[in-house]
Amino acid sequence: MQETGRLRVVGIVHPAVRGITARAQLAVSVRGATAAAVAAAVAELPECHRAELAAGRAPVVAEVAGGGLDRLTAVVDRVRRMEGVACVETAVYTRVLKDPYLASAPPPEAEPDQVDLRLLGLLERDGRLSFAELAGYVGLSPGAVRSRVMRLLEGRALRVTALLDPAAAGQGCHGGFALTLGPGAERVAATVASWEETRFLTRCLGRSDLVGAVAVENPEAVRGVHERLRLLPGVELRDTWLRLDRVAGGRPPRAAKGGCGARPEGLPEAPPRLAGPGPADPGTSPRPSSSGQAGSARFPSHGPDGPGGGRGAGRGGAGGVR
Template sequence: MDLDRTDLAVVRELQTDGRLTYETLAQRVGLSRPATRARVQRLLAGGGVRVVAVVHPAVRELTTSAHLSIGVSGPAEPVARAIAAMPQAPYVTLTAGSRAIMAELRAKGLAELDRAIESVRSLHGVDAVDPLISLQQLKDPYLLAGRPDVPELDATDRLILDELERDGRLPFAELAERVGLSPGAARARTLRLLDGGVAKVLALVRPDLLGLGVLCGFAVRLEGERDTVARHIGGWDRVSLLSACMGRAELVGTISAESLTAVRKTLEEMRACAGVRAVESWVHLELVKERYDLTTPGS
C-alpha cells in the first residue's frame, strides 16, 4: 500500500486521536466527509493501519515487563509464532543479530513474569533466553502516562474497553448494542474512560508506510548515571522507544529510520555519547505480533 500526502495526513491525525469524527478529520486534512470516510476505510482494509484502544497497563494490572533476546536451535519462525501465541506477549519480531527473536512480555508482577520467561525457555527450539527487566518506560508512543483518574471500573466499563481494543472506531450505536446500553450511555461511559486516562484510541501503523521501514533494536551499557544519557538519547526523533532496565544493559530501545544508513549514523551518534560504554544492536526483519489488548491467564 502506497500512501500519498493526504493519506499520511489522515494517519497522523488518527495516531493522535483514533476516534476523530469524519467531519473533524475532513476539516483537518482538507477533504469532503465522504472522501475522508473512504480514505479511512481503505487504509483500514489494507491491513497496514489499525485503530485500537490501548488500555493503561494498571487497568489490566500488567505492571511488570521484560525484553527478551531469544536464541534458537533450528528455524526461528515456529518459535516466534509459539511465543506470539502467549497472552503475555504483546510484541514479537524475527531479527538479524546475535539472537534470532526479540519479544516483550508483560505480566502481573515479577512472579508471573518469571513463569512467562520460563514458559519461553521451555519451548521446543529455544536454546537461550536473555531477559532485560524493564524498570521504567522512558519513551513509548503507546504508553499512557500517570495513573487513570477514574473510580473502580465495573463490568460494563470493561466490556466497552474489550470492544474498543478490537475496533477503536466502533460507532457508539453499535458499541451500545454490544454492551447492553443506550447509545447516549455508551457515549458517556466511553468519553469518561478516555478522558480519565483509562485508555487511548489511536492508529497503529506499519512503520514502512510512514517511510520508516527499517527498525533497529539496541541495548546500551553505561559507565555512570543513567538519567542524563537517557534524556539525551530519548530526545532523538529516530529513537521511537526507550526503557530503563536491569540485566546486561541499562537502556533498551528501538530506532525507526528511513534507511540502514540512517540507522548506522544513529548508532554511531549513540556510541559517541558521553557515558555510553557499549551499544549492542539488532535489525528487526519481520514483525510477528504487535497487540496491546492483552489479558493474562485468570484475568
C-alpha cells in the same frame, strides 16, 4: 490513508487496566532448531506481546508481560524450556519512557467495571465507533455510554488516537539497541527519547540499563542511529539488531478486509437497542468537529511512537468516538 489501513483510529487501553504490571524483553539464542520455529513457539504464549526475527547477537527478540514479577519469571522459564532455545537474556522494564500503548503514562485513576471493560474492548478494535454504535453493543443509551467513555478518558484508562504506520512515512525499517549508562543517565535517556527515530524506549534491569527500538528508512539509517548512540557521553552500546520479520504482536487488531469502513475482525453485530428513550438518541448523537470535539467534550491529542505501532496523526484530538 484510512482506506489503505496505513492510518488507523484505535482505542489504547492502559496495561494496568488488565492487570499487566511487569514487562520484559527477551533476547533468545537458538541451537538445534530454526530461529523461525523458536520465534513461532514464543509467539504462541498468551503473555507474548511481540516476537521478531532479528539480525544480531540473538536471532529472536520478544516482549512478554504479566501480572507481576512472579508471573513474568514463570513465562521466562517456559521460554527457556522450549525446544531449540539455547539461552534467554532478560531485560525487565522498570520505567517506560516512550511507548504508544500507554505503558509510559501514569497509572489510571479510573476503575472500570464489566461494562467499561467491554467498551474498552470495542474501542480497541475500532476507535471510530460512535456513542450510538457502542450503546447498541452494551445495551445502554448513547448518553450513558458517553459518560462512561469520557470517565475512562479522563481517568487515563483509555485514549483514542490515530496511528500512522511508519512505513507510510518511509520508515519501514526497524532496529533495536541495548546499552549501559554512566553519569548523567537521566539526561542521556531523555535525549534518546526525544529522537524522531526512537519508537520505544525503557529503563530496565539486567545486562543493560536502556533498551529501545527505532524505525527509519533503511538498514544504513539504523546503523546511523547506533553510531549516534555511541557518541553520547557515558554510553556503552551492548547490543544492536535489525528486525528481519515480525512473527506476532505489536499492533492492535486490524480492520477486516474491505476498507476502513469494514467491520473489524472479532467485532460482533450490534444487538437491538433497548426500548425506551435515553439521554441521547442515536439519530442525534453528537458528531465530532474538525477540532476533535465530541459535543462539549474534547478528546486529548496524542502523538505516540513505538515498536510496530505508528506515529500519532491528527491534531486537536483523534478518534471516532462521538
